Amino acid sequence: MIGRDAGRGRFLLIGLPWLWLGVFFLLPFLVVLRMALSDSAQARPPYRPVFDLSDGLSATLDKIAALDLENFRLLWEEPLYLDAFLTSFRLAAATTVLLILIGYPLAHAMARAPARLRPILVALVILPFWTSFLIRVYAWIGILKPEGLLNMMLRQTGLISEPLEILNTEAAILIGLVYAYLPFMVLPLYAALERLDATLIEAATDLGAPRWKAFWLVTVPLSLPGVLAGSFLVFIPALGEFVIPDLLGGSDTLMMGRSLWVEFFNNRDWPLASAVAVVLLVIVMGPIMAHHAFETRRAEAERRGGRS
């Protein structure tokens, strides 16, 4: 029974969030695209052409004709940007692999812990996520720098005589990424492993499979959705990460997120920064849509599974 008021209420219910996301999330991408096709200028605002409502039709057409792909050509031809792209990709991939290697044993142990301990363990994984990202990255500067804690400890134990250069290298970025994104990998993994039916493993061992074989043939395949979900959640934001490469990687390491930031804030080249954004957007769009389709299908399957 839907009265007219209910219909209007529903319209508002859907319309308001829709409108907000449309205006403040979808529409801005069009503005970025237009900016990416403009040219940088020494002016306020620092680009041209500037569209204006008072332009006549022909002036507007002239301005549209002035838009070009110059910035994208620059991105393609300048090795700096290609390097930034490759570095981002390599580090995001390495982070994902390392996180699976570190997160899997942790999530597995959490899922096998006594039931009353599990909520506490989950809360302990989530808690760092609630504390400031910036602060958690900052904490590593004090540890990794040449006169930092790690080098001090290594020197006192006599393992090294000269301080290791870790800060301002790719290794430092990798440590920071793994550290900051660990909860994003562990939680989906834990969710998949905790749901896993323990009797399946018992059945496998009863039938004579050694423990490692039961783990490899039963646990691992059944937890793959969790591995995939975690990988998406880590890989996509890591590609565009800014804070970690900026604070831990120093000025030599360029990642895409940092290139965008430098073009925008340091060089005040808004059009070029926008072109970097468009490229980054195109790159992450594929994984984002794949993940979305994957999650929708999983939710669908769960709903059906829950009903039966």
Place this chain on the structure above:
Amino acid sequence: MKGLSRIDLAALTFGFAFLYLPILILVVYSFNASKLVTVWGGFSTEWYAALFRNKALMDAAGVTFRVGIVSATIATILGTMAAVALVRVPRFTGKGLFTGLLYAPIVMPEVITGLSLLLLFVAIDLDRGFWSVTIAHVTFAMCYVAVVVRSRLSTFDRSLEEAAADLGATPLRAFFSVTLPLIAPAVAAGWLLAFTLSIDDLVLASFTSGPGATTLPMRIYGQVRLGVTPEINAISTLMIGAVALVVIAVSLATRPRAAR
């Protein structure tokens, strides 16, 4: 249920040490009398005192707090509406795109969202300051709220709402007197999450902020680039302490519900 193997225990120990040691070190060194971060010069709270004398930092904290409260509140309203629409309205025009839009800001690299919002604000001539940062935070946080509320909504019994409707309640009334009390813990958790996301954000704020609306993370970032100082350790410790207190209080308050 078998006990934990040695591998499991090692994984737990290593995992949690990795997660917490850096934070612990940071907190310990905030009480260091020495200005050198790695030399222990005795216990001192002088950096905390210095913090409260630092007017720029205190102003930034005030801005951050106000943006956090306002943006979390708007984000919670919009996010809850979006979640209700997704779960309770079987199909509507553009539902697929709507779901995608709600989901995308969570994984979208922040530099993209930040730059695109700033360019929109420039294009529509919106003054950059308190409201531009707040709008940016709402856009980002409402999606998290929607996720949290949605998972709660999809697990609870719909027949209660139907009973209310059968008894003649309008959908709006049924929502406020039946649905909302039931999902209240999720809505509260959503607000809290939106608030912490807002007070933590550096990237979106840097792009969309203007003169007079410098947030705390922006100030901290500016100082961190100049080097590690005990003063930053002190303010970090305060922020970590505040968050830990709130999260523990909330989890204690909602535990009886969760156990049921």
